[in-house]
Amino acid sequence: MVYYTVVSGDTLSRIAARFNTTVEVIMSANNLTSDRIASNQVLKVPTTVEHESSPPTSGGVTKTFTTHTVQSGDNAWNLSIKYGIPMLELLQVNNLSINSTLRIGQTLTIPVYHVPVRPVTSSRHGELLDWWTEARYVFPIGKDATVTDFQSGRTFRIRHTMGGNHADAEPLTSNDAEIMRQQWGGSFSWTPRAVIISVDGRRLAAAMHSFPHGDHVIRNNNYAGHFCIHFLNSTRHNDGLVQATMQNQIRVAAGVN
Incomplete structure (x- = not known):
């Protein structure tokens, strides 16, 4: 079993494919009566992984937004690296596609994620982050x-x-x-x-x-x-x-x- 936090754009069928299971199995594990899910919803997903993952700890990830004004030489890939977010997410937030052309002076919305430090088992071990x-x-x-x-x-x-x-x-x-x-x-x-x-x-x-x-x-x-x-x-x-x-x-x- 893994505990998965739904992100924007997820569907049960996509999550099922990612974890090699079925929509019906996920719905049953979570007592769902429909296939509708919401961002930040935590789902139990039965998988073939040998050990269970830990449930999410308290103190969730928060997201704020900043803006970027497009300058000469900017492109979606370089901006995604500059701001530390996946390029496809940057495009989605701004209603752009992989084929979209950025315009000088265009204002882009940039999501900024604040990931809390998780407790560790000992000083030798690392944070278990999804x-x-x-x-x-x-x-x-x-x-x-x-x-x-x-x-x-x-x-x-x-x-x-x-x-x-x-x-x-x-x-x-x-x-x-x-x-x-x-x-x-x-x-x-x-x-x-x-x-x-x-x-x-x-x-x-x-x-x-x-x-x-x-x-x-x-x-x-x-x-x-x-x-x-x-x-x-x-x-x-x-x-x-x-x-x-x-x-x-x-x-x-x-x-x-």
Whole structure:
């Protein structure tokens, strides 16, 4: 079972597909009599993940808004990185599409998320943040962070460079890539490991593999591709499903049984 907080644009069918279940199962688990759901509603979602996730703690995420006046050279992607929000959300809030053209002088509405610090099991463990409503705003695309391998304590530096269902990231330097390779026994691997992501003074529970694949942004780090970092309830990009092995390692990093 996972506890999922509904975000704008969600439907039961979309949530069911994300967690490899059905609308009927979710409705039954939550005693729903219709398929209508509301933003910030918390749903229990039965899944194939081996361990249950914790219910949301008190003190929810809040959202305020600021504005941005479009200047020469601005585009939706760069502005989403500047303000630390997903590009598709920026477009949706402003009733724009991926094909929309920004005009100089145009005023855009920018959502700003305030994610409270969650209690941790111990000083060694990280905050257990939901990817969809918390972690992706604390660790957005474009943000650098330090990764601490939970078992060994070794650290390396990374940048979140892309990704929507989870964080796709890259080592900052060739030395960081080499430390990663050593952590996985001398060769890059798809095997998940529990890690702590240190960003802006916060320590987040996460899990990652080290295998380079797909596109990459950083070109001088001796690492041709990106790797995947998962947080609570994040999903794979290829099929939109929760990966149990990743979720188990996240819970190790959080100290949650």
